[in-house]
Amino acid sequence: xxxxxxxxxxxxxxxxxxxxxxxxxxxxxxxxxxxxxxxxxxxxxxxxxxxxxxxxxxxxxxxxxxxxxxxxxxxxxxxxxxxxxxxxxxxxxxxxxxxxxxxxxxxxxxxxxxxx
Amino acid sequence: xxxxxxxxxxxxxxxxxxxxxxxxxxxxxxxxxxxxxxxxxxxxxxxxxxxxxxxxxxxxxxxxxxxxxxxxxxxxxxxxxxxxxxxxxxxxxxxxxxxxxxxxxxxxxxxxxxxx
DNA sequence: GTAAGAGATTGATGAGTGTCAATATTTATA
DNA sequence: TATAAATATTGACACTCATCAATCTCTTAC
Numbered sequence: 001x002x003x004x005x006x007x008x009x010x011x012x013x014x015x016x017x018x019x020x021x022x023x024x025x026x027x028x029x030x031x032x033x034x035x036x037x038x039x040x041x042x043x044x045x046x047x048x049x050x051x052x053x054x055x056x057x058x059x060x061x062x063x064x065x066x067x068x069x070x071x072x073x074x075x076x077x078x079x080x081x082x083x084x085x086x087x088x089x090x091x092x093x094x095x096x097x098x099x100x101x102x103x104x105x106x107x108x109x110x111x112x113x114x115x116x
Numbered sequence: 117x118x119x120x121x122x123x124x125x126x127x128x129x130x131x132x133x134x135x136x137x138x139x140x141x142x143x144x145x146x147x148x149x150x151x152x153x154x155x156x157x158x159x160x161x162x163x164x165x166x167x168x169x170x171x172x173x174x175x176x177x178x179x180x181x182x183x184x185x186x187x188x189x190x191x192x193x194x195x196x197x198x199x200x201x202x203x204x205x206x207x208x209x210x211x212x213x214x215x216x217x218x219x220x221x222x223x224x225x226x227x228x229x230x231x232x
Numbered sequence: 233g234t235a236a237g238a239g240a241t242t243g244a245t246g247a248g249t250g251t252c253a254a255t256a257t258t259t260a261t262a
Numbered sequence: 263t264a265t266a267a268a269t270a271t272t273g274a275c276a277c278t279c280a281t282c283a284a285t286c287t288c289t290t291a292c
Binding site: 039041068069071072075076090092093 | 279280281282283284288289290
Binding site: 017018019020021022024027028030031034035037038039040041043044046047048050051065099101104105107108109111112113 | 133134135136137138140143144146147150151153154155156157159160162163164166167181215217220221223224225227228229
């Protein structure tokens with residue numbers, strides 16, 4: 001129950017980039033989402049989670065997919081979670097992440113010029 | 117006639133983010149495009165150009181739309197051009213930029229999970 | 233309660249970036 | 263040729279960020 005809107009919640013309200021000029025406020029809302037995605041490791045993390053069976057993936061699996069330290073992966077997951085692109089769920093000792101596909105679709109709609 | 121592929125030319129070849137895990141190479145190709153878009157000013161620049169009548173806009177108009185110095189706008193336009201999202205054309209003293217909407221659509225397809 | 237494992241946090245460091253003032257380049261015109 | 267206007271480039275500075283080693287927190291098992 002939080003009142004602060006994550007960037008992901010602010011993106012569903014904009015018409016496509018190519019239809020009419022984005023307002024400064026809209027751009028400020030969308031940019032953090034893109035910045036979160038604009039890293040090769042985070043792109044692959046989102047892709048790994050989203051395409052994983054069940055739509056979710058355990059951090060333990062994600063760590064093995066990269067030749068990066070565990071804190072680094074944890075940091076990237078946090079960035080994606082804070083911006084609202086990934087959901088977190090702790091089950092026992094393990095943490096599972098799930099992609100918000102609706103958020104990705106909304107973002108794509110703003111960039112690509114299609115209506116959702 | 118250049119042989120180097122701009123990021124924008126490498127993005128049309130990937131299946132959606134949510135369908136199968138992005139390879140490291142694919143992620144390296146897409147990230148620069150997203151990084152170019154992941155700035156509020158550049159987002160608005162692309163939007164201004166793309167939604168402008170005729171699909172193109174003069175730099176002189178773009179400068180007036182922001183309270184930023186002329187070199188700063190020029191810098192942002194260069195970033196967008198280098199990555200292949202904007203095309204440049206010089207006509208007389210003025211320079212016109214045009215958005216590569218196909219590139220935006222391809223990028224949106226990778227993010228949003230739809231096939232182009 | 234103690235040990236072990238999963239994941240997050242902290243602090244540090246080097247690389248990258250947005251911005252501006254100053255300057256350069258290019259084009260048109262007088 | 264000289265002058266003015268439109269863009270681009272350069273150099274500098276503050277700030278952000280990706281990464282790691284070390285440490286911490288939490289959960290389960292013995």
